[in-house]
Amino acid sequence: MSVDRPFDLYCPTKIKFGAGITAAAGAEVKALRGSKVLVVADPGVVKAGLLEGVLDSLKKENLPFAVFDQVEVNATLSSVVKASELQKSEQCDILLLVGGGSTMDTGKGVGCLATNEGPLPAYEGPEKYSNPPLPSIAVPTTAGTGSELSFGAVLFDEERNYKFSFRSSMQIPKVALLDPLLLSSLPSHVAAGSGMDALSHCAEAFVSKWATHFTDAYCRENFILVGKYLRRFVADPADTEAAGGMLQASSMGSMAFNTARLGLVHAMASPLGAHFHLPHGTACAVLMPAVMRFNLLACPEKYREMALLLEGAVFGNSMLDQAESGVYAVERLLDDLDMNVEIDTTLVTEEKLSQMADETLSSGMQLTNPRNVTKADVIKVYKDYFNI
CATH class of the missing domain: 1.20.1090.10 (Dehydroquinate synthase-like - alpha domain)
Incomplete structure (x- = not known):
C-alpha cells in the first residue's frame, strides 16, 4: 500500500455516543438551525417505542415536527416519493432519521429531492446532483450499515426490479447519535x-x-x-x-x-x-x-x-x-x-x-x-x- 497515493478522507459527522444520548436530538436540531423536523422511521421502530425519546427531545425544545413511518424493510423508491411529498407539504427543513440502513437511505433520498429536481434514479452513481440536500441527524437502531456516517444510499426501484445507489459527500449526516439502549429490543x-x-x-x-x-x-x-x-x-x-x-x-x-x-x-x-x-x-x-x-x-x-x-x-x-x-x-x-x-x-x-x-x-x-x-x-x- 503506497503512502503517496492521493486520497480524500471524509469524517465531517459529529458523533455523540452513550446510553441515552438520543435525548440530545432536539438540541442538535437547534444547533443546526432547523425549524421544522421530518422524522423518518419504519413501523418496527415505532412499534418498539424507539421514537418516544426522540420525539420527547423535540418537544422539550419546542420544535414542530412531522413523522413519516412507512419505510420498508428494503428501502424503496416509492417510499422516498411518499416521504418527499410529506416533507414538501409540511415544509420541513431538517431530517431526523431513526432506524436502520433502509431508513437512512430513504432519508438521503428525501434530502436530495428536497433541493434537486427528480427523478431520483437520474442521480445514480457518484456526485451526480449539485444542490446540497437537507441537513440530517442520524440515530441508528441497528449496528451494521454505518449509514449514519456514509455518503451512499441504495434504493430498490420496484418498476425495474433493480437496486441502484446514489452517492454524494454532501449527504453525509451532520450528526450521528449512537445510543446502545436503542438496540436492546432488536431481533x-x-x-x-x-x-x-x-x-x-x-x-x-x-x-x-x-x-x-x-x-x-x-x-x-x-x-x-x-x-x-x-x-x-x-x-x-x-x-x-x-x-x-x-x-x-x-x-x-x-x-x-x-x-x-x-x-x-x-x-x-x-x-x-x-x-x-x-x-x-x-x-x-x-x-x-x-x-x-x-x-x-x-x-x-x-x-x-x-x-x-x-x-x-x-x-x-x-x-x-x-x-x-x-x-x-x-x-x-x-x-x-x-x-x-x-x-x-x-x-x-x-x-x-x-x-x-x-x-x-x-x-x-x-x-x-x-x-x-x-x-x-x-x-x-x-x-x-x-x-x-
Whole structure:
C-alpha cells in the first residue's frame, strides 16, 4: 500500500455516543438551525417505542415536527416519493432519521429531492446532483450499515426490479447519535445480519485498491470489536457493552469505506438481494466467503491479519493457507449466527446469472476490488456461493 497515493478522507459527522444520548436530538436540531423536523422511521421502530425519546427531545425544545413511518424493510423508491411529498407539504427543513440502513437511505433520498429536481434514479452513481440536500441527524437502531456516517444510499426501484445507489459527500449526516439502549429490543436475526454487514464493510475496505493507512486503522479495530462482541450482541441485544461495541464497529466500517470504497461483495449483494429478496446485510454476509476465496491470490497478507484480529489465530505454514483462515473465520461466524441462507437453486438459471453479473458490473463497486473482475468471474463466484 503506497503512502503517496492521493486520497480524500471524509469524517465531517459529529458523533455523540452513550446510553441515552438520543435525548440530545432536539438540541442538535437547534444547533443546526432547523425549524421544522421530518422524522423518518419504519413501523418496527415505532412499534418498539424507539421514537418516544426522540420525539420527547423535540418537544422539550419546542420544535414542530412531522413523522413519516412507512419505510420498508428494503428501502424503496416509492417510499422516498411518499416521504418527499410529506416533507414538501409540511415544509420541513431538517431530517431526523431513526432506524436502520433502509431508513437512512430513504432519508438521503428525501434530502436530495428536497433541493434537486427528480427523478431520483437520474442521480445514480457518484456526485451526480449539485444542490446540497437537507441537513440530517442520524440515530441508528441497528449496528451494521454505518449509514449514519456514509455518503451512499441504495434504493430498490420496484418498476425495474433493480437496486441502484446514489452517492454524494454532501449527504453525509451532520450528526450521528449512537445510543446502545436503542438496540436492546432488536431481533437476534436482525442483529446478526446488521453485524455481518459491519464486518463486510471493513473486510472490503481493508483489501481495497484504495485502502490507506487511515482506513486500515479503522478496519483493524472493527475486526477486534466484531470478534469480541458480535456473538454476544446477537445472543443478547440488551447487552449494552456488546451493543456499544458493535455500534462503534459499524461506524468505523463506514468511515473506512467512505474513503477506501467497497468491492465485489457489495457489487454482487445488490443483485442477489433484489432477485432473491434477501436483506442487504444477509446478502453481503453469505457472499463473503466465496468472494474472499476469489480474492485470496491478490491480498493473502491482509486476510491473514484479518483472521488474527477476529480470532487471534491462523493455521497452516504457507501464506495462502494462513490467509484462508480469514475465510474460515467468516464461515464460523455465519454458522454460529445461523445465517446460512438456502436458496432454491432451480431458480438460478444461466440467464439469471448473466443478468446478475451484468448488474454487478454496472455498479462500478468492483473497480476497487483487489483482484480484477470479469463477467465470467462474477458468474463463477455466484456459482460457488450457490454450490452449483
